[in-house]
Amino acid sequence: MAQAKLPRVHEEPAYVLHRYDWSESSLILEVFSRRHGRVALVAKGVKRPTSQYRAVLLPLQPLRLGWGGDAEVRTLRSAHWQGGHVMPSGDTLLAGYYLNELLLKLLARDDAHPKLFDHYADAVLALAEGQQAQAAVVRAFELLILREAGLLPALDLECASLAPLLPDAHYRLEPEAGLRLTEPADGPSALHHALSGACWLALQAALDDPYPFAALLRACEGARGHALRQPLRQLLHYHSGVRVFQTRQLMLDIRRLRPAHPPEPSSRP
Structure with a gap:
């Protein structure tokens, strides 16, 4: 029996916990989301200087993320800074x-x-x-x-x-x-x-x-x-x-x- 397709996620409150290099231009993200728990995402092309997500996908920042896909590592579709506070320091x-x-x-x-x-x-x-x-x-x-x-x-x-x-x-x-x-x-x-x-x-x-x-x-x-x-x-x-x-x-x-x-x-x- 065919595996049920996972629904696409939109505007999910989340935080980036850790980032791994995946290729010269992409990252694997471990994120903690409110309704889906810990999720692994691939952020394709995010390391390129022209990427709109380059300055957004930082740890300890409240984000709204969207993703899709049926694999264990889903694909990041959108990312927005939710605002509210600056990153801790020291x-x-x-x-x-x-x-x-x-x-x-x-x-x-x-x-x-x-x-x-x-x-x-x-x-x-x-x-x-x-x-x-x-x-x-x-x-x-x-x-x-x-x-x-x-x-x-x-x-x-x-x-x-x-x-x-x-x-x-x-x-x-x-x-x-x-x-x-x-x-x-x-x-x-x-x-x-x-x-x-x-x-x-x-x-x-x-x-x-x-x-x-x-x-x-x-x-x-x-x-x-x-x-x-x-x-x-x-x-x-x-x-x-x-x-x-x-x-x-x-x-x-x-x-x-x-x-x-x-x-x-x-x-x-």
Whole structure:
């Protein structure tokens, strides 16, 4: 029986996650769209100086895309910048690339996640505007993508016993087993990476909020966001199957190259 022809897509909200060279004049794009999820597109002739899409198909920019075709890699038909904000720069640009890498590693192609798309759009906007702490934006999105992918355990229950968390007790997040009560006998390392039950309960409440991204930004501010970095990193590495995310390693390499004390400004013009 003949395979049903896929309908052509018009004016789909989307972001470019990554670009690969396909030929001297064309690119393969990995895009994240609201109603179709991750999609691979070939952008023919887009590298030519005369291409109208050359300056449009950039990461971390809200776009409207059109495409068609029945192959695994569809053909880009139209692309328009939706407007709304400028591209993040500096460390926030690398943070945005990190969010893109999470989407590429944790989501399958052609699997729609419209709520996660909206959270991603909010996260990119927050990074571009620079009014929120970068670490809080990253932690909030990490929690949301893990939940959307079905990889985040309940944060209000001790997973082995299904007992409700005690606010004053401490629990560590284990990739294989979820939240586990931490005892003094577990050693200083386990205690160091454990968070209080009150902290985990606050995060679960933020996830259950009607506007979870905004609620998680508040919940991940300051010391709590810093304490979450290690357990969330372990969970992401475990489920993505990678030891080090490339964008995170790039961030660390750049920071090592920066001088500890910036040079004094020269008096010369």
